[in-house]
Amino acid sequence: MSAIVDAIHNLGGGSKQEVGVEQPLRDNPSFVLRGIHDTYYEDRAIPAVGPHDVLIEISKTGICGSDVHYHEHACIGDFVLGEPMVLGHESSGIIVRVGASVKTHKLGDRVSLEPGVSCRTCPACKSGHYELCPDMQFAATPPFTGGTLGRYYSLPSDIAHLIPDSMTMEDGAMIEPLAVGVHSVSNLAGVKAGQIVAVFGAGPVGLLCMAVAKALGASQVIAIDINAGRLEFAGNYAASSTFLPPPLEPNEKRMDYSRRATGLLRAKLGLPERGTGAVDVVIEASGAEVCVQMGCFLVKEQGKYVQVGMGSPDVQIPLTSLATKQATFVGSFRYGSGDYPLAISLVASGKIDLKPLVTHRYEFTEAVEAFAATKDGKGRDGKGIIKAIINCPK
Ligand SMILES: [Zn+2]
Ligand SMILES: [Zn+2]
The missing domain is CATH 3.40.50.720 (NAD(P)-binding Rossmann-like Domain)
Structure with a gap:
């Protein structure tokens, strides 16, 4: 069973469900940071799916320097961990629920998650620079307590970016750091x-x-x-x-x-x-x-x-x-209008190959090891880590 699910999350091309048929949702195991080097797994409530949202079942999540920094220090500058927070923000996944007003996505679509929800009404958002929104709710960034190292994540459909079948789910997770570039x-x-x-x-x-x-x-x-x-x-x-x-x-x-x-x-x-x-x-x-x-x-x-x-x-x-x-x-701060679409098109057209950068892979239950190894810059094989990817929960 898990081998089949793994294959679906690796290769994509639609989830195990028939198109248009909603499968029952499962639990939502999540990797939570409570303080410095203090993490635990918790079954969190499945996020609400509003009329303009999609619910995504996460496939792959890359570990970022900022995740490691929170793990080591429980803060980055003015972003200080308060409530326990789910880690992870570099992810790909498969659509498992579609909000009533969404016309662009369907069940089984493969997406790269742009993990920051801006307010859409402030001067920065209205000027087209939503990356500067003061009310941004960004995955794994306090005071927001959500993150993508869980089974499910909900996003407005316009920032759940469709990826072509030529891209792997690991490629889809790597779009987040590529969008920074x-x-x-x-x-x-x-x-x-x-x-x-x-x-x-x-x-x-x-x-x-x-x-x-x-x-x-x-x-x-x-x-x-x-x-x-x-x-x-x-x-x-x-x-x-x-x-x-x-x-x-x-x-x-x-x-x-x-x-x-x-x-x-x-x-x-x-x-x-x-x-x-x-x-x-x-x-x-x-x-x-x-x-x-x-x-x-x-x-x-x-x-x-x-x-x-x-x-x-x-x-x-x-x-x-x-x-x-x-x-x-x-x-330069994160990414904004047009950055994800360009990142995806550069990979889809073969102008950028992300595969050489993914050097190490871990299971969801090995998240602590993955964080320690990323901090040390070395995997259990003794080789240098560029990007470590964590698989979805089984
Ligand atoms: Zn990152
Ligand atoms: Zn705003």
């Missing part, structure tokens, strides 16, 4: 064919930013990371060149280091400071202060710098360098 590289940086793009940080989001830049036709995609193994992976995946920054010298100030390391990067890759052949776009996906500084030095005149990584909250930036180049420095 699409938002920063396409939507905010506006990368165009022929541009030179540098990405700081070769973790999952950095790698996906590189993949988007390549897919959009960047002529060069430069990966920068202090981990040689990650850089090697990036070079085989989507980067056309890589740079391993040197160590900090004793007593060297960070800003001096960043200036020096940027010079070395330019020399190694033959990049001019300005004009043709210089770096048009910097995507900062590490959050490290020296990477922020290097990125500001590296971006060319009138270039774009996009901050995706969340790391040190207070960093010193070389303001004169940005000002005298008239460079644009822009923040």
Whole structure:
């Protein structure tokens, strides 16, 4: 029985139910965080399905750095865990209930979940930037207590994005972090064919930013990371060149280091400071202060710098360098209008391959192990984890 259910959730192509026939719902086992390293399984109430909603039976859920951060610290910045919260927000699943007014979805449809429900009426929502909605209810983000590491999740139908049969349910779960890359590289940086793009940080989001830049036709995609193994992976995946920054010298100030390391990067890759052949776009996906500084030095005149990584909250930036180049420095938060559809189309058309990034898989009952392994960056096979995926409950 479980092998059949597994096959359905792996391959998709419709659930076990006949089209148009509702099957009875089951229990809703959920993986709940109550405090630092304090998790438990609980049978939670099945979420309500309003007239414009669909109920999704979860297939696959990727573990994200933010999930691990909540597991380790019970907070991220101002988002502090209060009530026990279900973890998980990178998921795919199958539609098992359709709200009375929904015309776009049917039972058995395979979807990628966009796990943030905005208010739809505030100035940010009305301006088209719903990612900035102050009343967003986002999975696994306090004060909201829902998350996708359970059996069922309910969403308004327009953010339960249909995926084609050519995509696996793991692909569907990976669309969430890919949408972060699409938002920063396409939507905010506006990368165009022929541009030179540098990405700081070769973790999952950095790698996906590189993949988007390549897919959009960047002529060069430069990966920068202090981990040689990650850089090697990036070079085989989507980067056309890589740079391993040197160590900090004793007593060297960070800003001096960043200036020096940027010079070395330019020399190694033959990049001019300005004009043709210089770096048009910097995507900062590490959050490290020296990477922020290097990125500001590296971006060319009138270039774009996009901050995706969340790391040190207070960093010193070389303001004169940005000002005298008239460079644009822009923040990036999650994803917004059009990002999921573009992410899905880049994968469906074969321009981005997500499969190499899924390195480890765990059962639902092994969630604690999956979190510990993702934090350590190593699976039980001793190999480095890029993305670990948790299977749906049996
Ligand atoms: Zn995430
Ligand atoms: Zn809003």
